[in-house]
Amino acid sequence: MDIKVLGSGCANCKNTVALIEQAAKDKGVAVTLSKVEDLRDIVSYGVMSTPAVVIDGKVVHAGGVPQRAKVEQWLGG
Secondary structure, three states: OEEEEEOOOOHHHHHHHHHHHHHHHHHOOOOEEEEEOOHHHHHHOOOOOOOEEEEOOEEEEEOOOOOHHHHHHHOOO
């Protein structure tokens, strides 16, 4: 599962990365997690508010830190 967190590197972006890392670890799900901070790359996804989360090329969240339950749902349950 390829996950990208789009954002400028703000506190909410860092919190989103940490939340996804922890949820994946807790569930035993292998993920490839990367941060995208280049504004042109972020806009290329059609995202106007960050942090945003892209899973396997599809934007699944934008604007604010997602709820842990939502992250767990993305990870399969």
